[in-house]
Every structure is written in structure tokens, then in C-alpha cells.
Amino acid sequence: MEKIQEVVSAISDFVWGPVMLVFLVGTGIFLTIKLNFLPWRNLGSSLKTLFSKESRRTDNGDGDISPFSALMTALAATVGTGNIVGVATAMVLGGPGALVWMWISAAFGISTKYAECALALKYRTVNEKGEMCGGPMYTLKNGFKHKIFGSILAVMFAVFTVLASFGIGNATQANSISSAVYSTFSIPQWVVGLILAVLVALIIIGGIQTISKVSTFLVPAMAAFYIIAGLLVVIINYKNLPSGIASIVSMAFGGKAVAGGVAGTITASVMTSMRYGIARGVFSNEAGLGSAAITAASATSDHHVKQGYINMCGTFIDTIVVCSVTGLAIASSGMLGATNPATGKMYEGAELTIIAFESALGKAGGVLVTIGIILFAFSTILGWEYNGEKALEFLLKKPVFCYIYRVVFSVLTFVGATTTLEIVWSFSDIANGLMSVPNLICLIVLSGVLAKDTKEFQKTYKEELKAKKLAKKEKNTSR
DSSP states (O other): HHHHHHHHHHHHHHHHHHHHHHHHHHHHHHHHHTTTTTTHHHHHHHHHTSSSSSGGGOSSBOOOOHHHHHHHHHHHHHHHHGGGGGHHHHHHOOOOHHHHHHHHHHHHHHHHHHHHHHHHHHTTEEEETTTOSSSEEEEEHHHHHSSSHHHHHHHHHHHHHHHHHIIIIIIIHHHHHHHHHHHHHHOOHHHHHHHHHHHHHHHHTTTHHHHHHHHHHHHHHHHHHHHHHHHHHHHHTTGGGHHHHHHHHHHHTTTOOTTTTSOTTTOOOOOHHHHHHHHHHHHHHHHHTTTTHHHHTTTBBBBBHHHHHHHHHHIIIIIIIIHHHHHHHHHTTTOOOBBBBTTSSBBHHHHHHHHHHHHHHHHHHHHHHHHHHHHHHHHHHHHHHHHHHHHHHHHHHHHHHHHHHHHHHHHHHHHHHHHHHHHHHHHHHHHHHHHHHHHHHHHHTTTHHHHHHHHHHHHHHHHHHHHHEEEEEEEHHOO
């Protein structure tokens, strides 16, 4: 069994290794240039639209849920333990400079997320229940001129998505919750697992409508809660912030930690910093994996480019905002590189984030991080259930299999919370990474079509923004 685990772990390391990371970021760079930097240029206006009343409407085009709900459901799957644990791991293994590389990968990931989500709406279909179905599997099947090649890649993506939904999207998240609750509140893991399984079953039985309603409330609330708590830590530890930021910036490009700074014994080469920063950034925001595109396809929209702009905001929120809060909280705490006196080992992972929050907020800081892990992981379970279900529906067509999937998924939530299945988790980790291969091929092949659509829509987009500004100005004047 140990040898099997070693082999699986080696495969996982390769899948998430330098070749894949170059493919992911390289595609983002290619798309950014191909799209004439329009995703970047329209990011500010897209964020304004996201938080406006317009994004909550469901009467502007076809779809199942509002553009805002579609993004929140997608964010439910992406904003997870990677934002808390993944950032800490990256800063230990890759040095504090890894945070800069997370930002850089996210910048190009914005273009990737835009592309996969816009194409998902362009090539989406309607199932026999009248629900929207889309995502890379439908884009590959309907968008490729070479239908056989497109269909093969579509099936590959769908299979990998279903496998990933059980592990990285469910079991690992449930185990993170039960472990965090047990260590903080001493509640048995089987009790937590039972509660989780029941809650998940009650929510997912209602399909996308119920999942989106819960996500629309849960995601903004949990993000605001964590961001406020993290900023409070940074403010209290403000004296360490200048040296912390200096270490982050200097060590990203091979510089040494500032004397008396926060890096402690952490040292890392530029390549190591780059590797772990990019890997954890991609793992956190999932740009290039294609998962967010599945949910984006359910959005009510009158143009696929418009929804692509809404969904690309998810990468900005996930990495540039939430991950940065974790990184700056750790950097300003002075605990990066510190050793746990109880174990004699360096603080890392969730333990590092917890001790960083406790440095400013005392024991309450650890409780806040635990609550953050619970909320983030639970939302990930809900978001990934929808991803997996839609992928299974693509493969088997019959709605009855979706109901069976929901039951199995709920049961596995309990299993994941109570059992450590390293091999199963490693397999799902591999499947999660392999999702990106057919998706990235899809984005590159259809980049010309998307670039044409994006360029043509830009004039309309500018006119709509101008009309909004004029209407707002007239409204303020009438007051």
C-alpha cells in the first residue's frame, strides 16, 4: 500500500509540476495578449457591474440564476482552504516572495478565467428539464470543428471533473472541517461528519437554485468576515508590516530577507518561490481548470462576453484580495519561519495561519481561523457538487443519475470527515490537475473566435457603460 501511495504521490507531483504550471500561466499570458489586454482593461468596470443591482437581475437574457449568483456559486468552489492553508504552505516552502508570484499568476489567470467562462456561455445548451448546461465539456463538443477530437477531450474533462468532485471537492474539504472542529472545539469527527452530510444533502437536493441561494448569502458573508479579521491582524501588527512587505517583494526575485524582518529562517530561490507561488495561486483560484465555467453557464445573460467579464472578477477576489489578506497577516505577525516550542518543528499550513492570527487577537484569532476554514471548506463542497453533477449529466445524459450522484456525494461527505484516505485524495488531486489539459487546449484552439467576439463587443460594452454613467448622473441631478 505504501508503494502504491508513493507512485500516486509521484504522479501527482508531476501533474502539478513545472510543465503544468508553465502550461497554465503560459496560456494566461497568450490569452492576455491575444485579447488585446481587454480583460485587464475592463476589470474595474466589471467589478462595479458585479456589485450593482444589474448583476442580480434575472430578466436580461436566458439563464437559470443571476450573474451575481453564478459568480458566487463559482466562488463557493474556489474560495476554500487554499486561501488559508495554501497561502501559508506557499510562504513556508517558497518563502514570503511566493505571494508575489501568486499575484502574477492571478493577473494572467484573470484572462484565462474570462475566456473559459465566456466560451461556456457561447456554447451552452439546454437539457430536458429546461436547465442551462455548459462548461468546457460542452465548449469542446460544440465549438471544435473536428468533432471527434473535441468529443474525446470533452469526455476526458467530464471524467476528471467527476473524480475531482469526490476528492478535492468533497472528502478533503470535509476532513479539513472535522479536523479543525475537533482540534478547536473537541467535537468528535463522526458527529461533525454526520451534521455535514445532512446539511449538504438538504442543500444539494434542490439543485442549482438552492445551491446558488446558499452561496449568494454564504460567500460574501464568509469573505467579509475573514477579510475583516485578517485586516485587523495586519493593523494590530502594523509595526512589522513594512519589513514584511519588503521581504515579500525582495525575496520574490531572489533578494535576501531584510535584517530583523519577518522571514526568520525561511530562504528560497527565485525558482522555488515562483513554483510554489504559482502552484498555490492556481490551486486557489482554479483559473485554467475550467471548473468555474460550469457554473458560469447557468447565468442569465444577453451576451457571453459580458458574463465572462463578471466571472473573471472571481480570480481577482480569490487571490488578489482573500489570499493577500492571509499573506499579509502572516508577514506582519513575525511568525513566518518561527518554530513551535511544543514540537520543535517550524509552523506551517493551517497552524501557521492560526498562530499568525493569535499573535494579534489571542486565542480568539485561532477560533476565527477555524471558523474561516469551516465556512470556506463547506462552500467548496457545495460548489463542487454542482460541477461534478453537471459533468456526470454530460456523460450519462439521464437526470436519474444526477439524483444518485447527490446521494453518493452526501454519503462521501461523512466518509471524508471521518476517514483519511490518502490514496483516494491523491487520485482526485491528479484528476483535478488533469482537468486543465483539455480545457487549456480548448482555450488555445478557440482563442481566435473569442478574440473576435471580444473585440466586436467592446464598442457595445463602452456604450452601455456610458449610458449607465449618464443615467446615474441624471438620477443624482434630479435629487
